[in-house]
Amino acid sequence: MHRAIDSAVACVVACGLLNPLLVNAQDLKTPLRELPALSPRHAGLNPDTLQVLLDLIRTTPPADFRGLVVIKNDHLVVEEYFNTYWRETIHDIRSAGKSVTAV
Numbered sequence: 001m002h003r004a005i006d007s008a009v010a011c012v013v014a015c016g017l018l019n020p021l022l023v024n025a026q027d028l029k030t031p032l033r034e035l036p037a038l039s040p041r042h043a044g045l046n047p048d049t050l051q052v053l054l055d056l057i058r059t060t061p062p063a064d065f066r067g068l069v070v071i072k073n074d075h076l077v078v079e080e081y082f083n084t085y086w087r088e089t090i091h092d093i094r095s096a097g098k099s100v101t102a103v
Contacts, residue, residue, distance in 0.1 A: 038075035045070075045077065054080055066091060 040047045057065045057080075066085040070078035081087070 035071065035074065035076040038072065038077050040077055043070075043072045043075065043077040050078065057082060 040050050054068070057068065063083050065082050066089075067081040067087075068078055069076075069080075079087070081089075085091070
């Protein structure tokens with residue numbers, strides 16, 4: 001167990017995620033203020049499969065899924081929010097960052 005955690009921490013450190021000084025500013029992309037939209041079909045996504053996914057999210061309890069955002073090649077392809085959440089909603093994610101880092 002500890003070996004897996006040590007490996008994950010080593011990966012994070014090696015990638016420069018724990019120390020912002022290791023990341024070159026020119027390597028970071030500037031955030032896009034207004035993303036141009038692109039249809040799922042033009043982005044190479046199957047619209048029927050996407051609709052099945054959205055229906056599954058809407059109908060599967062518990063209703064705690066907040067949103068699905070897909071950006072491809074600097075274009076907004078999907079932006080769907082659920083259960084009264086929206087883009088400007090502040091989300092309390094608690095320890096989600098640690099879970100992603102552990103992966």
